[in-house]
Structures are given as C-alpha cells and as structure tokens.
Amino acid sequence: MLEQVDGRLVVLGILGDPVHQVKAPLMMNAEIRRNQLAETLMIPFHVSREGLNEFLTGLKSWQNFRGTIVTMPHKQAVMASLDQVSEQAKAIGACNVIRRETDGSLTGTMLDGEGFVSSLLAAGYKVTGKSIYLAGAGGAASAIAHALASHGIAGITIYNRTQAKAEELRQALHKQYHELQVYIGTDTPEPHDIAINATSAGMGNSELLPFSLEKLTQPTLICDIIIYPERTLLLQQAEKQGLPTHYGRAMLQQQISLMLKYMLHQ
Structure with missing residues (x-):
C-alpha cells in the first residue's frame, strides 16, 4: 500500500452498490505491487443506480482516473453511459470493466x-x-x-x-x-x-x-x-x-x- 499520496497518484476503482463486501481492491492492489506500478491505487466507488450516469459522466473529466471494475448491480446499466463498448460486451449486453481513453471517453468490455x-x-x-x-x-x-x-x-x-x-x-x-x-x-x-x-x-x-x-x-x-x-x-x-x-x-x-x-x- 502507498505510504503517502501525492498529485501523481493514478486512481483505479471498483464500482458497485453495495461495495463493502468486495475483495477486488485488496487483490488488485496486491497485483499492482507485484507489477511494481508506482503511484497506482484501487479504491471502492459506492454509487447508487440513481447516481450512476452522473458519476460516469464525471469520470470523463477526472484526469488521473484510469479505469474501474464494474460489479453488481451496474454491469448492464453502465452500457448506456459509455462512449464505446467491445463486441464481447455488445453480445452479452453488459460490461464489467471500464477504462478512460486519452481523450476522456469511456470504453467498456466484459472479462467475466x-x-x-x-x-x-x-x-x-x-x-x-x-x-x-x-x-x-x-x-x-x-x-x-x-x-x-x-x-x-x-x-x-x-x-x-x-x-x-x-x-x-x-x-x-x-x-x-x-x-x-x-x-x-x-x-x-x-x-x-x-x-x-x-x-x-x-x-x-x-x-x-x-x-x-x-x-x-x-x-x-x-x-x-x-x-x-x-x-x-x-x-x-x-x-x-x-x-x-x-x-x-x-x-x-x-x-x-x-x-x-x-x-x-x-
């Protein structure tokens, strides 16, 4: 875990409602350490269905945000707010991971x-x-x-x-x-x-x-x-x-x- 946070921090997330039970941040941050990725951290995003679209729109302007895992109940609902989705996600009608592109747009795919x-x-x-x-x-x-x-x-x-x-x-x-x-x-x-x-x-x-x-x-x-x-x-x-x-x-x-x-x- 990072001992200190500064302006160089790269933020990853896991998006769900609720999120208290998710294990992904522990596992992802351990994977980040194994890969020796400096100034990178995953945190939970607890967002209600009602606030989902507004939250995703805000991510487009979050310059040091790179991506988020999507968990229940948002895997299908996020699709409507994304700029691009993979063929896999289109076929399934859901996505479980989003990344922010360099132009601020959001792309999603399904890796379940x-x-x-x-x-x-x-x-x-x-x-x-x-x-x-x-x-x-x-x-x-x-x-x-x-x-x-x-x-x-x-x-x-x-x-x-x-x-x-x-x-x-x-x-x-x-x-x-x-x-x-x-x-x-x-x-x-x-x-x-x-x-x-x-x-x-x-x-x-x-x-x-x-x-x-x-x-x-x-x-x-x-x-x-x-x-x-x-x-x-x-x-x-x-x-x-x-x-x-x-x-x-x-x-x-x-x-x-x-x-x-x-x-x-x-």
Whole structure:
C-alpha cells in the first residue's frame, strides 16, 4: 500500500452498490505491487443506480482516473453511459470493466467469461469438448457461456428461474455459435463434465442452493463464481459428496490480471 499520496497518484476503482463486501481492491492492489506500478491505487466507488450516469459522466473529466471494475448491480446499466463498448460486451449486453481513453471517453468490455475460463485452465481443467451445466442467465452467466463457447465446448445446458432469460441466452449463443448444442434445463441437472453457479444464490448469508447435486457424480466439477463467502453452501455440499470444486476467488484472481492490463492499456 502507498505510504503517502501525492498529485501523481493514478486512481483505479471498483464500482458497485453495495461495495463493502468486495475483495477486488485488496487483490488488485496486491497485483499492482507485484507489477511494481508506482503511484497506482484501487479504491471502492459506492454509487447508487440513481447516481450512476452522473458519476460516469464525471469520470470523463477526472484526469488521473484510469479505469474501474464494474460489479453488481451496474454491469448492464453502465452500457448506456459509455462512449464505446467491445463486441464481447455488445453480445452479452453488459460490461464489467471500464477504462478512460486519452481523450476522456469511456470504453467498456466484459472479462467475466475469459476470467472464468482462464481460472479453469490455470487449475488444469480443460473446457474444449466438455459438456456444461450453467445456472444463471444474467451478465456474468452470459459472459461465461460466450467464453466457454469460444473455447470449443461440446454443449451447454442453461437453467434460470426466469425461463425467458434462459431462452434469450440460448438464442444469443445460437446466433454466434451456430453448431453449438444449447439446451434449457432444470434445477436438478443430469450428469455433465462441469456444473457452474453464475447466480447470486448462496451469496452473503443466503442459504439458497442454485441447483441440486442429487444426480451429479464424479468427476463432475462444481464451480461457484461467488466470492463471499468463499466456501458457499453449494461447494460445501459438493465436497461432502466427494465432487471436485472450483472457487470463485480463482476466477477473480485471473480477472484481476486481465482487468489491470485493460485499464492501463497494457
């Protein structure tokens, strides 16, 4: 951590509502130190939905601001206030990182999916040719689905409490990946190679399970993208059943590296 702050400080942020639970500043500032980036610091931006557009407009004039991570519930809402968005973000309809260009304009992209896939590969799990079960159809889930599809998975089953959103994601995937097998599932999945929770079920003090493990057996890998708590109820139950698990922190660690490079134009 910087021992003193002066006018040379480069500011990065994480934008959400609330932000007290986020771990990104600790991890990003550790990554900044590992990369020996002087006078650079990440801080939390707690901004309500009502003040979001005004806040983003102000960032355009903040000369020493470089970029911000975007977390819930703003990943979709920020899109309307950005000057440019990547093709990935357009396809998904959400972004999770913004950078300020030299002319003051704001550009956004979505790195949730690539961060998740990178974390699996780093842990030694292959995704090419694998069958996937995905709980969720929001911004993070869509990003993960698109990233997995781009890495050549065999097929994906999508479950969401609102079936219309699952169908919307299915159609979006078919539009971009014509040969990909995409199914609509239930909360009790049949055996797959990898099963993923990309919903908020189990976050914080919630004891909700995003899906049932009843029919899942080894070697199905159970993944949860939730950061807090690190060991969610889903992962606890998976471990009791002897199923391999993959924690949300691994995804965040990979994202941190990708996001830092993006925000600093590296």
